[in-house]
Amino acid sequence: MENVVVTGGDPRAAADRVGSTPTAPTAGAPASAAVTGADAAAGLIVASAGGDDLVAPESRRRRGLFGADRATPYLLIAPAVVALLALLGYPLYRVVVLSFQAMGHRQLIRGEDPAWVGFANYTRIFQDSVFWSVVVRTVAFTAVAVVLSVLLGLAVALLMRRVARPVRTAMVVAMMLAWAMPGLVSSQVFLWLVDANFGVVNWMIDQIPGVDFHNHSWFADPLQGWIVITAVVVWGALPFLAITLFAGMSQVPKELSEAATVDGANPWQVFCAVTLPILRPLLGIVTTLSIIWDFQVFTQIWVLRNGRPEDEFQTLSIHSFITAFGQSKYSLGSAVAVVTVLLMLGVMIFYVRQMFKIGEQD
Structure with missing residues (x-):
């Protein structure tokens, strides 16, 4: 039938x-x-x-909405989500809980349950002038390091577009090798370079007539010390930024640049009117990533100060570590860490929004 x-x-x-x-x-x-x-x-x-x-199309859609086909992507991503929650979510939860308790050296040694003190730790750090000076120092260092990193990375990317292919290949290989170097090793190399007694930087500057840099200590003055720290951080971030921005520039259609040149635009005008608008989303992403990385710098400062950073060289991550493990005030250090995460949360939200915007455009 x-x-x-x-x-x-x-x-x-x-x-x-x-x-x-x-x-x-x-x-x-x-x-x-x-x-x-x-x-x-x-x-x-x-x-x-x-x-x-x-079966009507609406029925097929409804079956796909509640059937196995709809659940397949979530089942595939479930192991990664569980792993992330176990490796990142649970430690963050423990830090938040610890920030509301009074965990000290005594409770740690004796295994006693710490008392619940609520927002007392947060009230204490917010009333501490040292904490606010650390916040201002961290924000200022992050701003300077990010601006220098992005500008130098953009300049190197532009240079890579102008040089011949063999030179560009050599630049990429050199930057990849520098990027592969661990932060601990690169910080130690910079520490040798600026050593007061045997540093090659002091020797080179001392060769300038009228300049005496013999046995000069870069960290005796906080400003000079932060110059060295910033140089290490920028040096480590430059390869990623330069290669990423160069890859973004390679996506700019040559026809647009050639049309602007025919219309009488000089190279700077071509960059501002053609290249920069297309590169702006990528610039937003790499800038946001640089803010997140530089805001939590730890290794470079710790190594350059031989594991004993003075108050003038402490950022939020260093201050949290010293408070928790140097002074055995674990709950107070956890409170500083939670505040650090909250300060970075706005930047991370912006980064996620930029990623979604680029995905929608694609």
Whole structure:
């Protein structure tokens, strides 16, 4: 028996057609369906089909919404989500809980349960002038390091577009090797370079007539010390920024640059009017990543100060570590860490929004 689907028209007329003897198809017409001129005029389609062919599109969509096909992506991503929650979510939860307790050296040694003190730790750090000076110092260092890193990375990327291919390849290899160097090793190398007794930097500056840099200590003055720290951080971030921005510039259509040049634009105008607007989303992403990385700098400062950073060289991450493990005030250090995460939360939200915008544009 044939399956019949009837859409549109009068239901009674459709019933008459269903009950009538089907018209034999003409030569060359498919045997599975017969559509007459009257049926077409009335909006009737008579077809023989089976299975899913008789299911309306809305039903198929509804089945996909609640069926196994809809759940497959979530099942595939579930192991990664569980791993992230175990490796990152649980430690963060413990830090937050610890910030509301009074965990000290005594509770740690004796295994006693720390007392719940609520927001007392947060009140204490917010009333501490040292904490606010550390916040200002961290923000200022992050701003300077990010601006220098992005500008130098953009300049190197522009240079890579102008040089010949062999030179560009050598630059990429050199930057990849520098980027692969661990931060601990690179910080130690910079510490040797600026050593007061045997540093090559002091020796080179001392060769300038009228300048005496013999046995000069860069960290005796906080400003000079931060110059060295900033140089280490920028040096480590430059390879990633330069290569990423160069890859973004390679996506700029040459036709646009050539058209602007034909219209009389100089290289700077071509960059501002053509390259920069296309590169702006990528610049936003690398700048946000640089802010997140530089805001939590720890290794470079710790190594350059030989594991004993003075108050003038403490950022939020250093201050939290020293408070928790140097002074055995674990809950107070956890409170500083939570505040650090909250300060970075706005930057991370901006980064995620930029990623979604780029995904929608693609």
